[in-house]
Amino acid sequence: MQGLRQQIEEVAAAVRQRTDLAPRVGIILGSGLGGLADEIEGATAIPYGELPHLPQSTAVGHAGRLVLGELDGMPVVAMQGRFHLYEGRSASQSAMMVYVMKALGVRTLVVTNAAGGINPQYRVGDPMLLDDHINLMFRNPLVGVNDDELGPRFPDMSAPYDVRLGEAALAAARRENFVCHRGVYAGMLGPTYETRAEYRMLRRLGADAAGMSTVPEAIAAQHAALPCVAISTITNECSPDKLGETSGDEVVHAADAASGKVRAMVRAVLAAVG
Numbered sequence: 001m002q003g004l005r006q007q008i009e010e011v012a013a014a015v016r017q018r019t020d021l022a023p024r025v026g027i028i029l030g031s032g033l034g035g036l037a038d039e040i041e042g043a044t045a046i047p048y049g050e051l052p053h054l055p056q057s058t059a060v061g062h063a064g065r066l067v068l069g070e071l072d073g074m075p076v077v078a079m080q081g082r083f084h085l086y087e088g089r090s091a092s093q094s095a096m097m098v099y100v101m102k103a104l105g106v107r108t109l110v111v112t113n114a115a116g117g118i119n120p121q122y123r124v125g126d127p128m129l130l131d132d133h134i135n136l137m138f139r140n141p142l143v144g145v146n147d148d149e150l151g152p153r154f155p156d157m158s159a160p161y162d163v164r165l166g167e168a169a170l171a172a173a174r175r176e177n178f179v180c181h182r183g184v185y186a187g188m189l190g191p192t193y194e195t196r197a198e199y200r201m202l203r204r205l206g207a208d209a210a211g212m213s214t215v216p217e218a219i220a221a222q223h224a225a226l227p228c229v230a231i232s233t234i235t236n237e238c239s240p241d242k243l244g245e246t247s248g249d250e251v252v253h254a255a256d257a258a259s260g261k262v263r264a265m266v267r268a269v270l271a272a273v274g
């Protein structure tokens with residue numbers, strides 16, 4: 001883990017060479033939400049390829065850049081593209097940027113993603129605030145020797161998502177008059193979408209939505225004592241009894257179409273951070 005801390009410091013130092021902005025909020029932009037980074041003012045954009053230790057982002061709809069600047073007056077750092085396990089990344093690699101963001105000064109993490117709606121009440125385009133998650137990736141970024149400088153050996157996971165900031169996100173949905181659910185996200189390894197039997201199983205396990213990201217990042221945030229808010233956009237309905245086909249393009253398109261709602265929620269979280 002000492003090696004990991006060194007890598008974190010080297011990435012953070014490379015970022016500091018490009019800008020002296022000290023971000024307070026870190027934002028991980030999921031599929032369809034990359035456009036939020038275009039609203040960041042005074043932006044410095046750094047392609048991942050220009051930073052040490054970072055792999056290329058290969059996922060559809062993920063630009064692969066770090067964008068630093070101000071959003072509604074708040075200094076932020078946004079990941080325009082993340083590292084998924086299905087791209088061949090380890091859980092540790094997929095979560096490393098959480099520690100880099102903390103090293104840069106971030107004190108709150110906002111995570112967004114696209115997810116399949118398992119709860120039969122959920123419709124394409126609805127946002128879901130994560131109340132909790134189930135780690136079905138069978139990977140954990142904290143496996144290995146723990147670095148006590150980064151966080152404790154056995155982090156508590158009884159409340160991985162910040163309730164007060166989540167309330168601020170929900171209040172934005174009420175104010176702007178759109179439906180927003182609060183539910184449980186099942187983190188899957190991917191890259192296949194689930195079978196009908198798997199969606200049925202996930203529903204029985206208590207999941208409301210399924211996706212292929214977020215869980216390693218939320219675990220790292222908890223390890224690093226960073227309050228975390230996570231918001232899914234429901235991009236496909238996964239009723240086992242009438243399951244249609246799903247594709248990556250459909251997911252990106254649906255997330256893009258609904259991105260205004262999630263943007264409003266992210267901005268409400270920024271305002272609540274104060």
Ligand SMILES: O=P(O)(O)O[C@@H]1C[C@H](O)[C@@H](CO)O1
Nearest residue numbers: 030031113114211212213251
């Ligand atoms: O980065 P996210 O989670 O938004 O990526 C999307 C959703 C799934 O994880 C994956 C397949 O649709 O891409």
Ligand code: HPA
Nearest residue numbers: 114115116210211212251
């Ligand atoms: O149905 C899904 N399953 C897993 N990941 C997803 N990402 C978008 N939709 C889905």
